[in-house]
Amino acid sequence: MKASALGPMESLSMTDRVENILREYLMDNGFKPGDSLPNETEIAQKLNVSRNVVREALSRLRMLGLIESRTRRGMIMAQPDLFAGIEKVMSPSILSHDNQKDLFELRLILEMGIAEFLFARKTDKDLAELEAIVNKQKGLKSLSREDEIEFHGKLYEMTGNDTFRRFQTLLFPVFDHVFKEYLDKGVHMDLPNPVSHADLFEVLKNGTAGQFRNAMYVHLTPYFTTTLKNGGLSPS
Amino acid sequence: MKASALGPMESLSMTDRVENILREYLMDNGFKPGDSLPNETEIAQKLNVSRNVVREALSRLRMLGLIESRTRRGMIMAQPDLFAGIEKVMSPSILSHDNQKDLFELRLILEMGIAEFLFARKTDKDLAELEAIVNKQKGLKSLSREDEIEFHGKLYEMTGNDTFRRFQTLLFPVFDHVFKEYLDKGVHMDLPNPVSHADLFEVLKNGTAGQFRNAMYVHLTPYFTTTLKNGGLSPS
DNA sequence: ATAATTATATTTGTAGGACAAATAAACAAC
């Protein structure tokens, strides 16, 4: 029985198949949060598999936040958490090195892309809070990781896009880890940043989105040169 | 037998707890792809739970790509697929409306942020291929969804960041759905775009990253005004 | 002794049965 000669044998387990079937069933039938699902034994009988298999599949959907189940009331459709799955593998000790470098860059991409939203949605209250952060950092010679997170995190918040904010927050540990790796490899970053947080704030308050994009690029230049000169996956 | 001797009963199911325990175990002990795990019965005994519970937890990790298992050889650590979880819920029929709007905007953010990487990594071959796409579209009066995907998809490819490319690809169906919704609501988008794909190509070939960012903004202006004038989650 | 073959043991995948806990629904009591 040389089944392995046939290539990438489509050997999905029963659980895999039931998981797919259930997801398609929920989507194709327009299930909305709150709608109740058939019970486990019913599903098992309908699909001709054991309740164990059904439960393993349901367990996955439960992890994704797609369904919830309460004793007696049965299972109901839920509002899935977009990042429930990704946050469980978003760790430097788990991800491949390529993935990590890509995510390092992804943070830069995101940071460069938020200008329009900041200018469209900034409020006086936001600006005041951001100014407070900037003033607190004014005396310091060098900024800690927490300082960076506080300033840039406030920017994420000001985009008014909570999904973006959560995604950036997820990205940060990986970004930080990759950057430390660069530092360990001898990349030096001791030059004073020509565009400080205070400068960025000033542009955000009185400038334009275009000016902000350019200022942000200069502010991030050390990171850009780091990734573009070093690890950049050389394209074909 | 009170199995609750394992810790605080945070109303998490056994499966939830075992899942967390296993993930932490794998991370804290520096498991790398290929390393083999203890077998199911061993885990069950060690944690004082049934093999069923262990299997439901493992089933989740298997879905995330964190582990693989082959009969007899036992389970081994694997390289998790960063997007395995998220792609299963990335669907307009499942996500909340807020999530969808956020993702619509996220695509714009990403699109605005790639300029530096494009200019750092563009090759003559890439430019030639992009030019071919542009020329193919030159005769058309209006661009189809496929045309848009082809042009912008090529840009994603040219960033040299495969994770970014995959993420953008995942985003597209949601983006498309949200935009259609805007159109149905009467938002009009019939003006000819002042910056076409051909213009973007020209800037990418002969201009600078800064110019490209500005050109891209104008190119995307219809989408920006759509989201910023309509659904924007009004901040506090 | 070495190679080839066979047998054994181990581990995952699947099935099915049992029962506890929780609770919605039906029913009974006042």
Added chain:
DNA sequence: GTTGTTTATTTGTCCTACAAATATAATTAT
């Protein structure tokens, strides 16, 4: 009509069993 009790249902957990697959050990052939 309200309150308390019983009942039925459904998930959560445990258990046992066995098939399939295969690495390892044992056996046989050369």
